[in-house]
Amino acid sequence: MTVELISVGTELLLGNIVNTNANYLSQKCAELGYSLYYQITVGDNEGRLCEVLKSALERSDVVILTGGLGPTQDDMTKEAVAKVYNRELVMDEPSRERIASYFTFRNKNNNSDSGVTNNNWKQALKISDAIVVENDNGTAPGYIVEAEGKATILLPGPPNEMLPMFENHIYPYLKKKQNKVFLSNMVKICGIGESKAETDILDLIEGQTNPTIAPYAKSGEVHFRVTAAADSNKEAEELLRPVVEELFHRFNENIYTTDEQETLEDVVVKLLHQKNYTLATAESCTGGLLTGRLVNVSGVSDVIKEGFITYSNEAKIKYLGVQPTTLETYGAVSSQTAEEMVRGAAKTSSSDTALAITGIAGPDGGTEDKPVGLVYIACLTNDKVTVKEYRMKGNRQKIRDQSVIYALDLLRRNLL
């Protein structure tokens, strides 16, 4: 089975946004065992859209279009697909009702002046005989148009709408079209660099046929996707198992999950739940990002009751009981301050565990002694404090993101 991606949007051609949709969909198609030979990006222009869709349909079994389903004049993906398929646009009643209720809900007691404009109703039109795919995160539905054994799939452009729609509706649809069974495990590793991780399993990567092993580097993490193709689920599982076991043998507790959906913060919250522990946080340079990430986990309210963003020295003294002499002698960015922060956070909130981060995220504030990228992370579990010193590279954003990951990983290891 071959698939082709067409990303639609003038904002992509002008470089205003990075095409992360193409990246995500390429990964997913590879996972499903589809062969992808072309990714095309065109603007919101009917002529060019029709032209690229026609060539795509000539050479591929499935064409996935993203973008251009919005309510404005500019958005014309649906119109172009209808033209190529020689079909009409007809009103889809369920879509019309959904749009009406979406706006009613939003405006109720919202003091909002954004009513349903005429162009919103355009989103209720569907290509005749197309399958309408619900959008749980916006007003533009997706569509699947089938003809002559081929399919054209239309998805909205905003990633927060496209991703769940693909995950929930399109992925199962594509999986059913594919006659081989593809099974994969995502082996997620934290605490080892990408090249080190790859070197450690170079023999496996070079010798791979089925299962395949594909590395993905994420900021502060390394993921390996292990995929087996077979005629049945059972056969695929049997192919997968020994390779995943070998990865565990080599990486041990550096692996935090093999579940595609599970994040590092999910694992940390799960471990805290299992032990019936609560967690307090004290953040300086990360300014709330660590807690903000933990709070992503639904049901986290059982383990996190409160967090402290102590950007100033005064706040570190007032809320966490850091000693002024510690700050004077060692500075705010020091292992001593990190330790007092973590003890203070645990004590004042009566929590079982605590994390504290203090560092220099830059671009200013670095010295020769304490350069930008110097970060101390303290972790308290069972009244014992571990403090780690990190020297990170990169810009402000990267240093803060990495600090969050290292803090989560430090707590995870201490909980194991």
Next chain:
Amino acid sequence: MTVELISVGTELLLGNIVNTNANYLSQKCAELGYSLYYQITVGDNEGRLCEVLKSALERSDVVILTGGLGPTQDDMTKEAVAKVYNRELVMDEPSRERIASYFTFRNKNNNSDSGVTNNNWKQALKISDAIVVENDNGTAPGYIVEAEGKATILLPGPPNEMLPMFENHIYPYLKKKQNKVFLSNMVKICGIGESKAETDILDLIEGQTNPTIAPYAKSGEVHFRVTAAADSNKEAEELLRPVVEELFHRFNENIYTTDEQETLEDVVVKLLHQKNYTLATAESCTGGLLTGRLVNVSGVSDVIKEGFITYSNEAKIKYLGVQPTTLETYGAVSSQTAEEMVRGAAKTSSSDTALAITGIAGPDGGTEDKPVGLVYIACLTNDKVTVKEYRMKGNRQKIRDQSVIYALDLLRRNLL
């Protein structure tokens, strides 16, 4: 002048890397006033590469290819271009010398004796009559092939080699080919939905010629790029000014900046700096995301001293002085609680301004009365508190992200 991008690399088709090169080059081409209608990604496959290059040369003046210039068998961009142009590959002596000296240097510093392999010499071959472009950060040179008034430009794939090569050599080359000046303003709007914003200026969008107006929707925001083309900078500025003024006339204080680089949090921190105000935050459902975003702004430490993540009722009482009776009577997600949170945050931290967020981000915790998406945001400025109720749609992540934007925007408006 039209330009077309061809990204070459199987790793892009498998989704192993995000195509940031296409994004960067698109931005640069827009800046230079080149019209870009197609971006294509293909794998390292000679047949498909020749096919897409031929169609690109038929419809565009300049074709830029990135990737596939490496030393391995896989890399065949140069070979494909030579084939399409019907030219030979010939040894380029300066390139040959550079490669030899690169390896000598590397081995000397590394105590390594890894020699130049035959593959490496492949990188010294150039397409006959091509302009060779030096690579200061790697072994693969770039090339410019000219014929019949058109140009094909070959650049290496790794961004750390491609970017400086483009910046230093290709940008000036393209600029010389282009005789117009292009200037643009990014008008960024918060507090109006995308379709409402477009409807408000539909006459301007429909009547546009020069300057052009292009809308971009971001979560919770709308951006319009206004671009003028002229023979001189001064003339472009004169074309731009009345259109931007008209947008200000229509959107007033909904516009928070016209600067491409400036974010909503930048503007808020700038306003706080101007008034010499400090800010305290109290976050429940956003769990630190608001403060985390503010702390993105370098130099924010003058305005933010501390923040409170009060996820539990106990923490709201203990740190912010919320009355237990308020929580009992109205609930944690209520305008009354939001107001007490914001007053408490300002008081305990002795801050001039404060923001508080309490809401139901879901997926659990919603009731008929208080559904998922119900969020109260309170803002304190000059001892006056404004509380707004919002009813948002979307998943947990979207509700939390929008809450952060609405909170920033509320403070911005109160500071104006």
